[in-house]
Amino acid sequence: MVLSKSFGYALRGILYVALLKDEGRNVSIDEIASRLSVPRHFLGKIMKAMVKAGILSSVRGQQGGFFINERTLGTSIGAIILLTEGKNYFSTCLLSLRQCNADNPCPMHNRVQEFRNGLQNIYGQTTIGDLLKEDKPGFINSITTGVK
Amino acid sequence: MVLSKSFGYALRGILYVALLKDEGRNVSIDEIASRLSVPRHFLGKIMKAMVKAGILSSVRGQQGGFFINERTLGTSIGAIILLTEGKNYFSTCLLSLRQCNADNPCPMHNRVQEFRNGLQNIYGQTTIGDLLKEDKPGFINSITTGVK
DNA sequence: TAGTAAAAGGACATTTATGTCTTTTTAAGG
């Protein structure tokens, strides 16, 4: 697959929390999971990972939940990919070869590198805050209708 | 971006057979699997799928094995991706949203579409024959050293 | 300070991708 389901859940989850940033409340995992139609406990683990990575915050207890912190809006999509897909996402060889890089390219390497780099740059430059700025009327809807 | 192991096996398998096209013999699954260091039976299924799709040929029995046919060299990498990843590989939404296309784009869609299209075009235009033309001394080696 | 609501944590279950083994079919060669 292009990106894992975990990535989609993570991005939609953090976006949902960020979208509600002016409501002055913490957002519970129950609310997020039900609005995004995503498995509650699985999402919980992913949100927890983002909290652990410091790009989102949470508090336990009554009135607890998730909320953005000083890093959230500046977090790049690439950082979330790193979290869910691991550090080799943009460098794994397309032919599953051991050694494949600019010095020792596989038969596909040079042909696609330009576009892989382009994608990586876009992902690295685009932040949660950037996506929020696109907040058109349909934006919330566009993240709440998940696939399957 | 990031393709399955099955795709890597398929491409390396068909390339290996194509590379030996002038030897005037059929190439057995045992030879391919051992040269590519790929699971024999798993590779067998993938090769069979390519035969079924008509982009490669095979004969059973003694002296049997795989060999290229009139379509092999003109087969695009994209066609093999279609076989191993399914028809939605280039159109699945990056946020795992149900509806995401040019008319109804998700927050990421427009930002990455240029590069996704670029990749898709490269994959669609590049054929097995094109890769063969790169047959430098290290080419066979470059497909035989698989990862993990 | 007891009750409650929330995240965190961990064990278990299911599904999908990957990998292995055995049997069947088929063709060539003696």
Add this chain to the structure above:
DNA sequence: CCTTAAAAAGACATAAATGTCCTTTTACTA
């Protein structure tokens, strides 16, 4: 024919990703 070597087919096994459930910790509230 009979043996042999090969792909094809299908059953089974393992690993990784995804999903569910239960318990623990923590903070608010009454």
